[in-house]
Amino acid sequence: MVWRMRLENTSHAGGVRRNRKSDETVSMPAGRYVLRYVSDDSHSFMKWYGAAPDHLFWGAQVRR
Numbered sequence: 001m002v003w004r005m006r007l008e009n010t011s012h013a014g015g016v017r018r019n020r021k022s023d024e025t026v027s028m029p030a031g032r033y034v035l036r037y038v039s040d041d042s043h044s045f046m047k048w049y050g051a052a053p054d055h056l057f058w059g060a061q062v063r064r
Contacts, residue, residue: 002026002028003024003026005020005022007020009022009024010022013053013054013055014051014052014053014054014055015048015050015051015052015053015054016048016049016050016051018042018049018050019048019051019052019053021053035060035062037059037060039059
């Protein structure tokens with residue numbers, strides 16, 4: 001595991017206090033990798049526990 005979202009590396013994303021966001025860059029050497037993203041049933045596309053975040057973006061972004 002290279003990175004995991006933890007409370008210490010997040011900030012409030014708007015909406016209910018449980019909505020968290022992280023904007024970090026992880027640089028890795030060239031190679032083959034597998035990205036696994038998991039969301040729970042209350043923080044997923046169009047299904048929010050309470051008020052949604054200010055900007056609807058979730059998941060991971062991979063750039064070359």
